[in-house]
Amino acid sequence: MVRLTMGSIRWAFNFGKWKPLREEWLLAAQSVQLEENQRIHKFVFRKDAKAALVGRLLLRKVIAEKLDIPWQKVKLVRTEKGKPILEDTEDHRISFNIAHQGDYTVLASEMGPSTVGIDVMKAERPNGIKGLKDFFRLMRRQYTDHEWVTILKNPDEQEQLCAFYRLWCLKESYIKAVGIGIGFELKRMEFHIYSPEVPIGQVILDTRSLQTEDMTEFTMPNFTHLGFSHLVDTAESLLESEDSNWENFTNKPENPSDWKRSTAGSLDI
Numbered sequence: 001m002v003r004l005t006m007g008s009i010r011w012a013f014n015f016g017k018w019k020p021l022r023e024e025w026l027l028a029a030q031s032v033q034l035e036e037n038q039r040i041h042k043f044v045f046r047k048d049a050k051a052a053l054v055g056r057l058l059l060r061k062v063i064a065e066k067l068d069i070p071w072q073k074v075k076l077v078r079t080e081k082g083k084p085i086l087e088d089t090e091d092h093r094i095s096f097n098i099a100h101q102g103d104y105t106v107l108a109s110e111m112g113p114s115t116v117g118i119d120v121m122k123a124e125r126p127n128g129i130k131g132l133k134d135f136f137r138l139m140r141r142q143y144t145d146h147e148w149v150t151i152l153k154n155p156d157e158q159e160q161l162c163a164f165y166r167l168w169c170l171k172e173s174y175i176k177a178v179g180i181g182i183g184f185e186l187k188r189m190e191f192h193i194y195s196p197e198v199p200i201g202q203v204i205l206d207t208r209s210l211q212t213e214d215m216t217e218f219t220m221p222n223f224t225h226l227g228f229s230h231l232v233d234t235a236e237s238l239l240e241s242e243d244s245n246w247e248n249f250t251n252k253p254e255n256p257s258d259w260k261r262s263t264a265g266s267l268d269i
């Protein structure tokens with residue numbers, strides 16, 4: 001079976017590099033639904049506010065463009081598990097999902113009734129974990145024996161970490177496609193990787209899982225990197241432009257390490 005996925009969209013935005021200008025932030029913040037604007041207001045760190053706001057813009061952009069409807073007509077709600085879906089739950093013309101971590105917010109979308117999930121992870125050791133062995137021990141039960149063999153056969157630690165996160169993203173994407181959340185035992189899924197490396201700019205199509213064994217061939221687009229102007233090129237205002245959005249954003253520390261630094265500074269006084 002060859003599945004041509006003409007309606008597939010994969011977008012990535014590097015929010016780590018994005019240092020919003022006032023006008024950019026205000027435009028972005030007024031182009032999302034009120035409850036999302038308010039949620040973003042509450043984030044402690046700038047990086048999280050940027051990641052989430054970009055996610056909302058990606059969702060609205062793909063829906064408005066692919067369904068050919070005005071930006072203001074896009075109405076999103078969340079399932080009780082938090083998954084963003086169209087308010088009209090009978091509308092199965094498009095499926096979408098976003099993820100954010102590290103420096104990137106990413107979106108996957110498919111036309112038609114199939115459902116899509118996505119995840120992204122920066123391949124680095126989590127904060128507070130001394131050795132990779134300790135980290136793997138903590139995560140022991142999330143992976144099957146077959147998956148641990150796949151991870152540990154790599155000769156060096158960074159490669160092991162990459163394999164670990166690659167499998168993690170596959171499991172999370174599955175969970176997110178289905179729309180269930182934490183609580184689902186990750187070990188219940190087993191993925192088989194046949195291409196040991198994921199070269200930058202290349203799409204890997206030979207990954208299999210016990211659930212998808214019958215799917216033989218796909219065509220899939222690579223990720224397109226969007227810049228800010230592309231992200232908002234069809235955006236329309238849903239809310240009044242509020243200066244408080246900018247003040248709120250600039251008052252946040254970028255990330256936890258900046259916050260620790262300024263806390264340490266205030267202790268010196």
Ligand SMILES: CC(C)(COP(=O)(O)OP(=O)(O)OC[C@H]1O[C@@H](n2cnc3c(N)ncnc32)[C@H](O)[C@@H]1OP(=O)(O)O)[C@@H](O)C(=O)NCCC(=O)NCCS
Pocket residue numbers: 051052055080081082083084097098099100101118119120172175176177178179180181182183
């Ligand atoms: C879904 C989940 C596994 C993703 O976690 P994560 O790795 O931290 O986050 P990711 O970067 O991969 O994805 C985050 C995005 O996925 C989407 N998302 C949230 N919940 C989702 C779900 N249940 N299924 C699919 N997508 C979901 C959202 O768009 C979210 O971004 P946003 O909140 O800024 O809009 C996790 O949030 C979870 O388990 N949620 C369920 C919580 C739950 O069961 N709540 C019940 C009420 S207490």
